[in-house]
Amino acid sequence: MRILLFLLLPYQIVSYSHQVDSLINLGIMESYKFNFEAAEQLFNRAIENDPQNPEGYHYLSQIHLWFYLGSKDEAELIIFNRYSEIALTKAEKLAESLDNDPSLLNLQGEIYRFKTMASAAEGSAVDAFWHAKKAVSFYEDVLDIDSTYSGAYLGIGFFKYALSFVPGIFNIALTLSGLSGDKAEGLEDLIKSYQMSDESNIESAFLLSKIYTDYNAEYESADKLLQKLVKEYPDNYLFLYQYAILKLEQRSLDEAEKILNHIVSINSKKLSQTVALSHFLLAENSYKKKDYIEAIRRYDLFLEFTRSVDYTGLAYLNKALSHLMMNENLKAKSDLLFARNGNLEIPDDKYAKEISEQIFSSLPNSNELKIISAWNDIAAAKYTSALNSVSNIKLNLLRDDFKGLRQIILAECFIESGNFETAIKALDLAGNLEYEFNHWLKPYTYYLISKIHYLNNNRKAARDNVLIAEDLNIYNYKNKLEPRINYLKNRLFAE
Numbered sequence: 001m002r003i004l005l006f007l008l009l010p011y012q013i014v015s016y017s018h019q020v021d022s023l024i025n026l027g028i029m030e031s032y033k034f035n036f037e038a039a040e041q042l043f044n045r046a047i048e049n050d051p052q053n054p055e056g057y058h059y060l061s062q063i064h065l066w067f068y069l070g071s072k073d074e075a076e077l078i079i080f081n082r083y084s085e086i087a088l089t090k091a092e093k094l095a096e097s098l099d100n101d102p103s104l105l106n107l108q109g110e111i112y113r114f115k116t117m118a119s120a121a122e123g124s125a126v127d128a129f130w131h132a133k134k135a136v137s138f139y140e141d142v143l144d145i146d147s148t149y150s151g152a153y154l155g156i157g158f159f160k161y162a163l164s165f166v167p168g169i170f171n172i173a174l175t176l177s178g179l180s181g182d183k184a185e186g187l188e189d190l191i192k193s194y195q196m197s198d199e200s201n202i203e204s205a206f207l208l209s210k211i212y213t214d215y216n217a218e219y220e221s222a223d224k225l226l227q228k229l230v231k232e233y234p235d236n237y238l239f240l241y242q243y244a245i246l247k248l249e250q251r252s253l254d255e256a257e258k259i260l261n262h263i264v265s266i267n268s269k270k271l272s273q274t275v276a277l278s279h280f281l282l283a284e285n286s287y288k289k290k291d292y293i294e295a296i297r298r299y300d301l302f303l304e305f306t307r308s309v310d311y312t313g314l315a316y317l318n319k320a321l322s323h324l325m326m327n328e329n330l331k332a333k334s335d336l337l338f339a340r341n342g343n344l345e346i347p348d349d350k351y352a353k354e355i356s357e358q359i360f361s362s363l364p365n366s367n368e369l370k371i372i373s374a375w376n377d378i379a380a381a382k383y384t385s386a387l388n389s390v391s392n393i394k395l396n397l398l399r400d401d402f403k404g405l406r407q408i409i410l411a412e413c414f415i416e417s418g419n420f421e422t423a424i425k426a427l428d429l430a431g432n433l434e435y436e437f438n439h440w441l442k443p444y445t446y447y448l449i450s451k452i453h454y455l456n457n458n459r460k461a462a463r464d465n466v467l468i469a470e471d472l473n474i475y476n477y478k479n480k481l482e483p484r485i486n487y488l489k490n491r492l493f494a495e
Contacts, residue, residue, distance in 0.1 A: 020050045027059055032202060034235050036063055036270065054094065057087035058111055065114055069121055070237070070271030072307035080118060087111050102142045106151050109138035113155060132159055150196035153189045154204055161186025161211060187211050205229060206239065213246050216490055217483035222246050230259075237263055237274050244281055248288075251381040257285050276305040280315060288379040292322035313342020313349030317356050324369060336360045351476035358437035367393050368402040374409050387413040395429075404430045404441040411448050420452045427452075440477030443469045447481060450488055463492045 027042035040060060047056035061083035068076035091108050098104050112135035119127035136159055142152035164183045190211065194204035205225045212222035226246060229239040240263050247256035263278040283298030299319040303312060320335035339356035342349030364372065370389050377386035390406050398406065407430035414423035430445040450465035466488045473481050 020046045020053055020055070023049065024055050024059065027056075031059070031063060032233050032236055034233075034237065034268070039063060052090055052094065054087040054090035054107065054111075057083045057090065058107065058114075061087055061111075062114060065118060067270045068118070070274045071269070072273050077118060077122070080114075084111060084115060084118075100141075100145055102146045102149050102152075105138050105142045105145070106149065106155070109135045109142070109152070109155050112138065113158070132163070135159065148196055150193045150201070150204070153196065154193035154207065157186045157189025157193060158207060159186070160189060161215075183211075183215055187215060202229065206242070209246070210242060213242070213249060213483070214479075215483055215486060217249070217487035219246060219250050223250070234262075235266060237266070237268065237271055241274060241278065241281075244278070248281065248285065251379060253285050253289055253380050257282065260285065272305065273307055276302055276307070277311070279305065280311055283315065284318070287318050287322060288376045290325075290373060290376050290380075292325045295319070295322045309341070309343045309349075310346060311342065311348060313339050313344075313352035313356075316342070317352040320356065321372060324364060325373065329363060332363070333360065347476045347479045354437055354476060364402070365397070367397045368399065371398065371402045371406050371409070375405060378409055378412050383413045383416045399436070400433045401435050401438040401441070404433045404435060404438060404445070408441060408444055408448070411445075415448065415452060415455075420456060423452055424449065439475040440473075440481065443472035443475075443485075444477075444481055445469075446472065447485055447488070450492075454488055454492065459492060462488065466492060 023042050023046040027039045027046065030036075030039035030042060040063060043056040043060050043063075046053065050056075061080050064076045064080040064083065067073065068080055088108070088111050091104060091111060095101075095104055095108070112131045115131040116128050116135060119125075119131055136156060139152040139155040142149050143156075146152075160182050164186065190204065190207055194201060194208055197204055206229060209222040209225040209229070212218035212225070223246060226239060226243040229236070230243050233239055240259050244256045244259040244263075247253070247259065260278045260282045264275060264282070267275055279298050280302040283295050283302060286292075286295035286298055296319055299315045299322075302315055306312065316335045316339035320332040320339060323329070323332035323335060336356040336359065340353045342352055344350050344353060370393060374386040374389040377383070377389065386409050390409050393406060395403050395406070407426045410426040411423040411430070414420070414426065427445050427449050430441060431449075433441075435441055446465045446469035450462045450469060453459075453462035453465060466485060469481070470485050470489070473485060
């Protein structure tokens with residue numbers, strides 16, 4: 001849901017003809033506005049004016065790649081491949097007369113970048129790595145000619161960041177390709193690209209907003225970038241969807257709901273999978289608001305409309321927990337069985353499988369359900385409600401996994417109110433418990449301890465504990481906690 005969005009934006013263009021250049025620019029702007037019919041007309045006019053120019057074909061291919069990724073319609077993939085091959089052939093032909101032209105080289109990198117996306121979406125890892133290698137090679141050639149070419153830094157930065165998420169089973173293929181992934185280096189290159197270009201550069205702003213959200217929890221920076229994008233392009237699903245994710249991370253659930261309802265109201269059939277995922281996020285939003293009836297309805301809509309198994313495990317898990325909150329145990333057990341069948345290559349669905357297996361034979365009791373409910377209050381920034389819910393629950397009524405979560409909830413509430421000493425006491429118990437399935441509670445404990453010391457300006461203790469949190473953060477909740485750990489590390493270890 002997150003990495004796939006990286007390859008969905010128009011990019012730097014090549015200028016050969018002023019008229020063609022203007023048509024391409026106008027087409028790109030219409031693409032940003034999601035006025036696809038107008039965009040395609042403009043790109044076709046550019047092709048009519050200069051049939052040998054690869055740009056029109058390239059940007060037509062991009063629109064159909066969007067449609068494929070946003071709907072999983074195989075017919076769109078066929079159209080993408082046709083336009084992409086025409087663009088590549090014409091770019092290679094043009095390169096014979098425009099030797100070492102950085103704009104043309106960058107365009108060729110972009111063509112292969114989109115081919116990487118298509119191959120990855122098809123599940124063709126070998127093709128994806130080969131296309132990625134070709135793309136990076138073109139970007140490097142650009143920088144050999146012009147070390148200030150911002151678009152090439154963006155392309156290389158993207159691949160460094162995206163490849164860092166490649167599953168371990170593909171490490172050999174990654175090594176053989178000569179490619180490597182590094183989140184920190186990718187971020188550095190993308191920042192460089194953004195700084196070298198106009199600050200209104202849409203591609204850089206969008207990609208940086210994603211990394212600020214997903215990698216280092218720089219939510220304020222991401223908010224500034226996305227706020228500007230969604231204001232200028234209010235119907236762009238990609239910008240809106242990413243903004244909704246940010247608002248969920250910021251615990252601003254009402255704002256997230258407004259954004260997601262707007263996406264659902266547009267209901268583009270060409271981007272039906274994005275609409276389905278918006279139903280999923282609306283379900284997550286309702287679940288965190290403890291509107292369990294609405295959460296179940298939204299999860300069912302997502303499960304009905306999705307054309308992928310991604311996030312179906314998490315959907316069934318949270319749907320099951322919603323049923324438990326309403327004492328519908330048989331329905332919950334049915335959903336817990338389905339929760340094991342999501343995409344086990346993504347952390348959220350692996351987490352759902354582990355949790356569903358653990359609680360199936362021993363459902364949470366009434367006090368443990370109160371703990372889960374209070375954790376939803378934390379996600380909704382309702383700290384007083386969370387504190388009131390768990391304060392009087394006796395620890396001997398809870399399994400260790402729920403004892404630890406209770407202590408985490410208490411600590412979050414005490415931190416929010418500035419009561420750091422009491423928060424540390426709550427975390428001391430959480431750090432000494434042994435967990436059966438919620439193993440992520442251990443690194444989360446040390447992250448919160450580090451955060452408290454950071455807020456108290458005790459940098460040494462903060463550093464020590466954030467490094468412990470990082471070392472322990474190896475479980476299927478890793479992707480949720482890692483950005484927050486990185487946020488602290490960036491402040492604690494900066495020179």
